[in-house]
Amino acid sequence: MRALIALAAITAIAGCVAAVPIDRPSGYTAPNKLDSCRVDLPQDWKDELSRNTTVAGSHEKVTIVAANANADVTLVKTTRNRTTELVLRDREKRQQVMAVQDDAQLHGVEFDGRWVTFSTTPSPSDRTTTTYAWDSRNDGAPVRIGGSGAVVHNGKAAWADSKGVHLYDLAKKKDRIVGQGEEPLFLGDAVMWLQDGKFRAEVALPEQLRDARPSGSAASDGRTVVWAQGDALHGWREGWTEPRELAGIRTAPKTEGILFPRVSGDFVSWQSESSYVTDIRSGATMHTTDGAYWLEVHGGALTQQGWRGVAAAPLSSLSPLPRC
Template sequence: MRALIALAAVTAIAGCVAVVPIDRPSDYTTPSKLTSCRVDLPQDWKDRLSRDRTEAGSHEQVTVVGANENGDATLVKTTRNRTTELVLRDSKKRQQVMAVQNDAQLFGVEFDGRWVTFSTSPSPADRTTTTYAWDARDDGAPVRIGGAGAVVHNGKAAWSDSKGVHVYDLAKKKDKVVGRGSSPAFLGDAVIWLQDGKFRAVDALPEQLTNAKPGESVASDGRTVVWTQDDALHGWREGWAEPRELAGIKSAARTEGIVFPRVSGDFVSWQSESSYVTDMRSGATMHTTEGAYWLEVHGGALTQQGWRVASSAPLSSLSPLPTC
């Protein structure tokens, strides 16, 4: 196991702090804000999540923060005895990626099946960000690649900072600034990003995205791109004649809009004071007010976190959400 990286030993470089979900109590619930099709949490989803469950001790916190395309290899963040450890595990082995002294120091984890990117900060009070890449095949030490949270796809990482939008070839260790803007996402092997309220790209942008008016939150799994637009979640993938509205919420003053979308295959998870999962095939969205059911998609898995419980289920094993 690699030595614990001491608080003072984490390299810090000034840069843009990655936006990360706010920690909330594990039994936090809120009424549904949906104005679009809402369905209940299917029983088979509960059953499948219960098959791969990690029970945490009273002084332990366990969260599944990444998964490969099949959902059979997961990245797990575990905090115990004031030490937080990021571990890649599957049925055969366990590989430590990094350890730090506080849970809030490690965030923004992404995984493309081989490469892991993640960010650290020197302390909970100092959110100066350093971003690393780690190769699961080599199992060596993480390598610093930048000073802002990254997304990763097919061996390339992308992020934005004061210099612009970066695309980093992880195997070749080469960084290239491709434009000015923020919120980069991969669409195929190309990178798109936001600039002046519009999508931009190095080459021609898909025509269907030219008139989109995305908000600050954008996500992609390489095939489908989703974004927030006012009080709605929109998405587009190749083969669709135009973008679609995937879900909508009621607008209310001083409350959270749609934030932190994540997309994988036909499912999109997102947050608005609690968690939601939308099935793009049926147009239905699942929202539960049950404690211990904070749900997100990561790679090929649906993950659950809650009070002393963490679990994941391959998306391929879940039934489609029914139409309303």
């Protein structure tokens, strides 16, 4: 997989949807599908990513899969010699969370600054999912909490399976069903989810979200909710009188819509054959035309992924994207 890479392949894993890098021909340039404000990658973003780059070895694949709010603690997944390892790294230590062998998959990593949740599957052909939680303050083993990928926020994990939407207190080890649906997310400490194309919540749903009609994935950083609705990326946060359209893509030619949004602070990363980063403040979006890498937000970090190397730059160090 040393050819140029783009995130266009989609693999369903135990009821969840995950992005899978695919090979591209040498010299491939990802098409720009934006139908809204587009800007180039700012120089200070390039500089920050360059200063924080780790070059992968010739026989390993390295991916930054989570970060804390300050981007000084990251979770890194490394595959070499048929072993895939999940490791927490900071300036002082390196802690192994789990390692799996051969064709076993490790995916769906989330981090709230203390608790880590992640899932494993035995192989690409056997998608039986086991989900674990791990307390980074202790050097103990991960604990199994469920059988479907989870999100985590402020010591609580949430996931959906055939029984319903689970809300799990990680410290107390208490699980309860809060409703029926899929794709849970947190707004503050309250859990929300999708059901029949609408947002539902354990408590009263904010009035501004009652008319939202998510057509795909949704995400939240606890303060801001973002979702795909048709060919547009929408968002809402407390204090806004109504949701806003943050970005849009052209409807034709269309091969896939807006997928895998991730939000942190004022930045939203998402995919549509290649990667995009939208600045909520200006409404501008940066598109990575080079298929050799892609950008995502994780916690307080902007991460660059690809076979040339990986990087994690603090979002707080990046300039806002300019308005068009």
